[in-house]
Amino acid sequence: MSTITNELNSLFAVPPANELPPDVLGELQSICRLHSIPAQELSYKWESYSMKMGTEQTKLDLPTTRAFKKDLQEIVEREARSKSHMRSVDRKGAYATPRNAAKGGDVFGMIDGITPLQPSTSGGNKRKAAFDTPSVPKFSKADGMSSPSDGRSLPTRADQKGNQSIAFAERQNPGQIIETLNGHLDVHEPPIAPHSESRVKLTANTDLKKFRYRPMAMHLSEASEVLDDRIDEFQSLIQAHHGLDDSVFGNAAAQGTNEIIAVGRVASDAPEGKLNAASLVLEMSRRTGAGLRVPLKIESLSYEFFPGQIVAVRGINASGDCFNVSELLDVPLLIPAASHPSTLEMFNERLGATEDADNGVPSKAMNVIIASGPYTADDNLAFEPLHALCQQAEETCADILILIGPLFDTEHPLLASGDFDLPDDPSIEPDRATLVDAFRIMIAKPLQALAQAVPSITIVCVPSTRDLMNKHVSWPQANLPGKELGLPKQAKMVSNPVTVSFNEIVVAISAQDILYELRREEVVVGKPKENNLLARLPRHLIQQRHFFPLYPPVDRSLLPKTGTDEGIATGMPMDISYLKLGEWLTVRPDMLIQPSALPQFAKV
Secondary structure, eight states, X not given: XXXXXXXXXXXXXXXXXXXXXXXXXXXXHHHHHXXXXXXXXXXXXXXXXXXXXXXXXXXXXXXXXXHHHHHHXXXXXXXXXXXXXXXXXXXXXTTOOGGXXXXXXXXXXXXXXXXXXXXXXXXXXXXXXXSSOOOOOSSOOOOSSOOOTTSOOOOOHHHHHOSOOOOGGGOSSTTOOOOOSSTTSOOOOOOSSOOSSOOOOEEEOSOGGGXXXXXXXXXXXXXXXXXXXXXXXXXXXHHHHHTOOGGGBOOTTSXXXXXXXXEEEEEESSSSSOOOGGGEEEEOOHHHHXXXXXXXXOOSOOEEEOTTOEEEEEEEOSSSSOEEEEEEEOOXXXXXXXXXXXXXXXXXXXXXXXXXXXXXXXXXXXXXXXXXXXXXXXXXXXXXXXXXXXXXXXXXXXXXXXXXSOSSBTTSHHHHHTOOOOOOOTXXXXXXXXXXXXXXXXXXXXXXXXXXXXXXXXXXXXXXXXXXXXXXXXXXXXXXXXXTTTOXXXXXXXXXXXXXXXXXXXXXXXXXXXXXXXXXXXXEESSOSOOOHHHHHHHHXXXXXXXXXXXSOOOGGGSOBOSXXXXXXXXXXXXXXXXXXXBOOSXXXXXXXXXXXXXXXXXX
């Protein structure tokens, strides 16, 4: 023990003292024995704990040492609960190929995971229908996606379309219009022949070079600074918007009798479980509140909160135990996008809608087609939906075709197993073929044919973290490599997320399903400002000025599953150090395009 004592004194004693107080030394020795860790590793954990708690709480005395010991014990218990949960799930047959699925019973495992820690009764994790177009199955099909673990059923596209599996070519009501926005306007009429040149000027309002960072190299200090900076930036915005003085802002965790305004991030006091009114805490930045968390007591106000939301609250912390909120301050919105009249005139002339022309002719309007992947059925790689989409774009002479990933889905059952055949093509040798060759034949070839038929089209490709051809696996995500994939010159590779301008229209696009995750995590108390859920969820993104304001993200085990045998969830790796790349920096976009497992909708 003398060796450990010397090491602890050497690592933890603050000069000019050479030894620790006996009570502190005893607690540190107890931690080393309890967790079987050397003194050096304990010092690393102490540095991490000090960074988390802030400089005001890092004095090494007996109360702080005991709090440090308690924190370590909680971390160990959380890890043990997580491992116990993982062991409780029966993974029998997790690596079977789609052709070797079990016969009979609950084929798709629809009742698995309905409640936490519920064991699998269907003999393994089976393939689950998620977002793919119904196709001919290789085995019988049950219901669509399973219910969330809390037992509440969320509506999805799969639920709306029904559960009958048919071939894509035999699908019912192809081209059916589900919803129309501004139905009083005339429908676009395609021109007799494609335009000779592009009518659209595409401008990226996002610096794509910044997305080429090195993933999987996140530092804890950088991540914490990004989270803190976002709180401080919102405080400056709220102060300028409401005309407040510096003196009215304070630390919500500090006891006092004066009313103050605190700006921070909404969080839960429990690491597991859904946010609710009883578990609300406000997490402040290190600059304004030493990174502390304080419980929020909101009794007479209505609100809609979710984890990660930046809010400004007015109230008093008289007891030092909780912050009593009397008012929620509005967060200012970004200014809407605007264009100079001369710029609008130039774009109208480009579209052929001049002052002398009949501006009411629908053919003068910009024709945009938007689609989200995957672009093939679960049981084949024929990419029939993609071919049908290209045919529709060719027939209507579309000006813009927006393809949101995944294009080549890494979680497709056949791609995941590697058990598939390439189409016959003289340009490749089957024995030497790579995934790039497969992409060129299956994805790039129909897009090249479309570009030849409609030379004026602009194809915008937005990647997904599930895209097999993108080496950038985390969100925010760099663009796909266009040249080596054999895509036509009309195809423009952008990042995920991205803000672009089509002429004067500013469009924001993200491939990650933030709306589904917000739906799971949002807590509504009282009468919400917007009763319509599908209108309220995008409003959170607009108010928070971010493509993904939720933090931390939803546990992937609670998200919709893909069609692979393992039933991989549709979540994403997130690089917190680069979350700023997901912010809306200058203007509020005119249009927000967001794929989701929730029912399709269009709102103004």
